Amino acid sequence: MALIYTEEQTELIEMVREFVWKEIAPKIPECDRAGECPPDFFDSAFEMGLHMLEIPEEFGGGGLDFVTTAMVFEELGRVDGGYAQTLVSTFVALRNVILAGTPEQAKMFADLVAPGGLGAFVLTEANSGSDAASLRTTAIRDGDEYVLNGTKTWITNGGISKVYAVLAKTDPAAGTKGISCFIVEADRPGVSWGTHEDKMGLRTSNTCDVVFKDVRVPADHLVGAEGEGFSIAMRGLNFSRAFMATICVGIMQRALDEAVVYAKTRQQFGQPIIKFQLVQKLLADMAAQTEAARCLVHNTMRLMDAGHSVVKEGSITKMLVTDMLQDVTSKAVQVFGGNGYVKEYPVEKLMRDAKIYQIMEGTNEIQALVIGRALDKEYETSGGGR
C-alpha cells in the first residue's frame, strides 16, 4: 500500500468497502449489460452522504478533506467507475457553485442534492467540445430573469439530475468573456433531455443531451458575474480532473487484483501462470503503474487541500493516470488470455470503462496543451530557476 492512512481514514474506507462490495458490486454486471441503473440505485449512497463527502458541513456535506475523499473514491472506483463517476460529477457541480457563487447560491444547489439528488456540470455542445469557448447556448436577460436556449450534449447525470450548473452565453457576440454560469433546476419548464447514450464503457453512468427551450431562471441563479463563466468552468475542471484520476486508480487496482488472483489459479504447462516470468513482468508493470498513479493523485489532493489551484498538476495527473489506466486494464485482459476477452470474466469491462477517461473532462491532447501553456508561462517568470 503506497499511502499512510490514519485510523479514521482506515475505518471510513472499511465502512465504504463493506457497503459497496455487498450492496453495489453484485448489481453492476446487470447494469453494465442494460446500460442503465435502477432508479433507486444511488439511494444508499445518498443516505451515507457519499455524493457530498468533501462538501462543507454547513451545506450538508461530510466535510472531509480532498485527500480522504479521494481515498474513499478509489474504493468506489474499484467496484465500478460509473457508480463512482455519478457521485463525483454531483459534488464537482456543487463545488463549482461553492467556489464561484454566494453562500446562498451554494445552499440553493446543496439543498437539492443533500436529501438525495444528483447534479451535473453542463458545458459541452455538439459543435463545442475541446473548443469550449465556442458554445452557442444563450442566456438572455429579461427583467429579473434570464431565458436559456440551447442543446447541451454528453452530459454526465444529464437525465437523472435534480439540478445543473450550466454554461451559456449572456453576450453571444463575445468569445470567452461572453460566457456565464447558471444554476438551473431540472424541473423548470422547458428543460428536457435526450435518450441515454449507448456507450462502449462506463455504462452505469448516465450520459445524455440536455435541452433548454425558453427556460426562465431568476437573476439570482447567475453564479458569479456575467462573463465570468469560462474561468469558473476552467477552475472547476482543474479541481475535478484529479477526482477522475482517483476513480482510475481504483479501476487499476481492481485490474491488478483480478489479474493476480487469476494468475495464481490458472494452470498451464503444469503450473500456475504466475510462475512464468513474462506473466510476472505484466503484473509487476501493472503494480508499479497503479502505485505511481496513486501517489500522484494523493500529492495533487494534498496540493488542493493546501489551497493550490493545480492548473498544471491537475492536468498532469489526469493525463498520466488515464494513459497508464489504458495500459493496466489492457494488461489485465492479457493475463486472462481468451477469458479476458469475454463478459463472463470481469476484466473486459475494466478495459471498456478505461477508454473514456482519456476523453472526458478535456481530452488528453487538451491536457497536454494546458501543461504546455503553464510551462510557457512558468518559465517566462522564473527563467528556469537559474
Added chain:
Amino acid sequence: MKILVLVKQVPTDLGAVKLNEDHTLDRTAAGVQLNPVDKNALEAAVQLTEQLGGEVTVLSMGPATVKATLKECVAVGAHRGVAITDEAFAGSDAWATARVLAAAVRHLGGFDLVLAGKQSFDGGTGEVPVMVAELLDLPQVTGVTALEGAADALVCTQVLDGGQAKVQVALPAVVTVDEYVNTPRYPSVKSKLAANKASFDQLTNAELAVPEVGLAASGTTILSATRPPARQPGARVEGDTPAQVAENLVAALVAAHVL
C-alpha cells in the same frame, strides 16, 4: 421512550478462535465485530425512537475492546454507550453474564424497553436476555420478527411452527429480535465521524456490586471442547462427454448409497 439495547462483541472469524487448555476461548487472533443480530435489535430501537421520540442506550459487557463496538452502535443511531469492563467478570457463563447485565440495567435505571439479539454468533445459547428478564422480573417476548410500538405497549410478531403469533406486551419489558425484523442501516459518513468523538461511560463491579462474578459464579463447567471436524473436499466427477459425466455421476451416487 427510553430503550436499552444489549450488544455483544463477538469474533469475526470463529475459525481463528483458539481453544485453551481450560476450555475457555482465546479470541485474540479472531478480530471482533458487533454480534450481527444485535444490529437488528439496535435498528429496531432507533426506529422506535424515531417514531415515538426518546433515547437509545447500548450496553455491552466484555474486554476493553467493547468500546469499538459501542462506537459502531453510535454511528448507526445509539445516543449513548456504556461498557461493563472488569477483569473480575472474565470467564462468565450465560448466568453470570445475565446477573451482571441485570445489575447494570437496574443501576442505570428508568428504561421502558430492553432489546437484545435472539442469540450470539459465538456462544449462541440465547439464554442471556431470557435470564436478564427473569432477574429483573420483567415480561419477555423472544425471537420477534416484527415490532409495532406505542408509548406503553409493543405488539410483537413471532413465527411459530406453521403460523404466526402476535403478542402484546406491556412496558417495561425485555424483547429479543431475530434478523428478519428489519434491515440495519449503514452509518453515514457524518455519523461515523461523529462517533469517533463519542465518549462512553464505564461500569465495573465497584459500581454494580454483584456478589459472585466471573468463572467462580458460573454454574456450568465445560468438560471438553472440540472443533467440528474439518470439511472434506468434494469429489470431481469427470468424463469425456456429457453422457459419460452423467454416467459416472450416477455410479458415484449409487456407490454412496444416495440412489
